[in-house]
Amino acid sequence: MTRYLMLLGIQLRASALLALQYRLDFVLDAVMSLFWTGSALVPLMVLYAQRATVAGWAWPEALLVVAWFTLLKGVLDGAVQPALSNVVEHIRKGTLDFLLIKPVDAQFMVSTSRFELHRSSEVFGGLALLGWALHRLGRWPSASGVAMAALLLLGAVVILYSLWILVVSLAFFVVKVDNLSYLFSSIYDAARWPASVFRGVLSFVFTFVIPLALMTTYPALALLGRLSLPRALGALASAALFAIIARRVWLFALGHYTSAGG
Amino acid sequence: MSNVSRTLRAMPTLLRVGFASSLAYRSEFFVWILATNMPLVMLALWSQVAREAPIGNYGPKQFTAYFLVTLIVRQLTGSWVVWEMNAEIRQGTLSQRLLRPLHPILSYAADNLAALPIRAIIVIPVAVLLLFLTGRGGVANDPVLWLLAPLGVAGAWLMSFSVMFLVGTLGLFWESSLAIWDLWFACYAIFSGYLMPLGLMPVWLQAFLHMSPFPYLLSLPVEICLGAVSRGVAARSLSIQWAYALAFLACALLLWRRGLVRFAAYGG
Numbered sequence A: 001m002t003r004y005l006m007l008l009g010i011q012l013r014a015s016a017l018l019a020l021q022y023r024l025d026f027v028l029d030a031v032m033s034l035f036w037t038g039s040a041l042v043p044l045m046v047l048y049a050q051r052a053t054v055a056g057w058a059w060p061e062a063l064l065v066v067a068w069f070t071l072l073k074g075v076l077d078g079a080v081q082p083a084l085s086n087v088v089e090h091i092r093k094g095t096l097d098f099l100l101i102k103p104v105d106a107q108f109m110v111s112t113s114r115f116e117l118h119r120s121s122e123v124f125g126g127l128a129l130l131g132w133a134l135h136r137l138g139r140w141p142s143a144s145g146v147a148m149a150a151l152l153l154l155g156a157v158v159i160l161y162s163l164w165i166l167v168v169s170l171a172f173f174v175v176k177v178d179n180l181s182y183l184f185s186s187i188y189d190a191a192r193w194p195a196s197v198f199r200g201v202l203s204f205v206f207t208f209v210i211p212l213a214l215m216t217t218y219p220a221l222a223l224l225g226r227l228s229l230p231r232a233l234g235a236l237a238s239a240a241l242f243a244i245i246a247r248r249v250w251l252f253a254l255g256h257y258t259s260a261g262g
Numbered sequence B: 001m002s003n004v005s006r007t008l009r010a011m012p013t014l015l016r017v018g019f020a021s022s023l024a025y026r027s028e029f030f031v032w033i034l035a036t037n038m039p040l041v042m043l044a045l046w047s048q049v050a051r052e053a054p055i056g057n058y059g060p061k062q063f064t065a066y067f068l069v070t071l072i073v074r075q076l077t078g079s080w081v082v083w084e085m086n087a088e089i090r091q092g093t094l095s096q097r098l099l100r101p102l103h104p105i106l107s108y109a110a111d112n113l114a115a116l117p118i119r120a121i122i123v124i125p126v127a128v129l130l131l132f133l134t135g136r137g138g139v140a141n142d143p144v145l146w147l148l149a150p151l152g153v154a155g156a157w158l159m160s161f162s163v164m165f166l167v168g169t170l171g172l173f174w175e176s177s178l179a180i181w182d183l184w185f186a187c188y189a190i191f192s193g194y195l196m197p198l199g200l201m202p203v204w205l206q207a208f209l210h211m212s213p214f215p216y217l218l219s220l221p222v223e224i225c226l227g228a229v230s231r232g233v234a235a236r237s238l239s240i241q242w243a244y245a246l247a248f249l250a251c252a253l254l255l256w257r258r259g260l261v262r263f264a265a266y267g268g
Helices: A002-020 A023-050 A059-093 A106-111 A117-137 A143-170 A180-192 A200-209 A212-224 A229-254 B003-024 B026-035 B038-052 B060-077 B081-091 B094-099 B104-113 B116-134 B143-170 B177-191 B203-209 B219-226 B231-260
Strands: none
Touching (some): A002 A023, A002 A117, A023 A059, A023 B177, A059 A106, A059 A117, A059 A212, A106 A229, A143 A180, A143 A212, A143 A229, A180 A200, A180 A212, A180 B026, A180 B038, A200 A212, A200 B038, B003 B026, B003 B104, B026 B116, B038 B060, B060 B116, B060 B219, B081 B094, B081 B104, B081 B143, B081 B177, B094 B104, B143 B177, B143 B231
C-alpha cells in the first residue's frame, strides 16, 4: 500500500514537472476554464430569464447543480481526461507494453500515468459558483447535508473514473479511437442540468446507464436537504457497483491486448 | 499541365482515398458522430420545458424541428482538420502531404468531403424523423429558400473548414493550437445556435451576434431550412456568410505560406 502511495507521489511530481514546461498553456488553461464556467451558465440564464422554476428547480438551486458540474469537470480535465488520451495513444502504438511489464497493478499505472493539475482550475470556478448559489439561496446547508454531499462527491469521482476505465477498455477492441475523450465530455455536458428536467428515455439513461444524475443532481439535492438517506446510500452503492464492473471489464479487455510491435 | 487542371484531375482519386479511409476507420468515425449528440440532449431539454408553456416563439414542435435540423446541418458541415493537422505537425508526417504536387488544403478538404456519404447514413434517418414528427409545417415551404439552403450549408462548411485550417496552421507557430480551437468552439457552442435558438437570446446580444461570424456557421442554414427568415434576409445573410468564408480562407492560406517555412519534419 505504501508502495502505491509512493508511486502516486512520483507520478504526480513527474506530471507537475511536465506541466511546468508549458507555461503559456497554464495561463491559457486558466482563462479557458473561466470561460467554460461562464459559458456553462449561458443556456441556463436564457432559460431562467423566461421561467422562475424549471421542473421544480429555482434559479439558485439549478446554480448548485452547475457548480457541482463545474467542480467535477475540473477533476475530469485535470486527473481523468489526460490519462485517458495517454493510454489510448499507448494502446494504438503498442507502447502499453512498457507500462505492463512494471511490477505493479496495470490499472493503477494507467490511471496515474498523467495528471494535468493546472487544468483543474475549474474546481475553483465551481467552488465560487457554489458560494454564489448558497448566497442566493440565503441559507446554509445543514451539517448532515454537507457531509452527505462530500460523500456523494467521492461517489461521483468513483463513477467518473469507472466510466473512464470502461471507455479505455473499449480502446483495446477498436483501435483508432483517440477521439473517445470528446465523446466522453460531450456526454458529460448533459450533467449541468438538474436530472429531473429530462423525461422518458433520457431520464432512464442518465440515471442508470450513464449515471449523470448521481454525479451532479444528487449532491445538489443533499445540500438543499432534499435527499433522503436511502437514496444517498443507493447512489454510493451504485458507485461501488460501477467500480467493480469497471475493474472486471478492464481485466477482460487487458486480456485482449495485442502489442503492435512497440 | 496547368495547376488547375492537374488539381481537378487529382480530385476524384483524392475523394476515393478519403472515402476508403473513412470506411477503414469507421469506429473512430462513429465516435465522432456520437459525439455530436448535443442537439438531441438540448432537444429533450428545451421541448420538455416548452411543454409547460412556449418560450418565445418556440413550442415543443418548433424545438423539435430546430434541433433536428441543427443536427443535420452540424453533421454536414463538420470537419476535423484541426486535430489531423495538429497530429501531423507534431509527428512530422505532414512532410508526406507536402511531397504531393498539390496544396495540402486540397487534400485535407478532399479527406473531409469524402466522409459525407457516411455522415448521410445518420442524416437521412434524422431528416425522415423530422418530417414524420413535425409534418410539412415544421420546415420551410418556400421553394426559393430550399434553393438557397444548399448554398448556406456549403458556405457554412467552407467557413468552418477554413477556420479549422487556420487554427491548424497556427500549430506551425505554436504547439498549443488545440487550446485556441477549444476557445473557438466554446464561443461557437453558445453563439452559433448550437445550444439554443439565437432568437431566445437577449435582443441587444442578437444585434451584436449578427456581426460576428458565429451565426453563419450554423444558425443561418438552419433558419433557412426552417423558413424562419425571409428571402431577402436569407440572401443578404448568405452574402455575409460567403464573405466571411472567403476571408477566413484567404487568411488561412496566407498564414500557411508564412508558417510552412518554420516546419521541420522529424523522421516522418
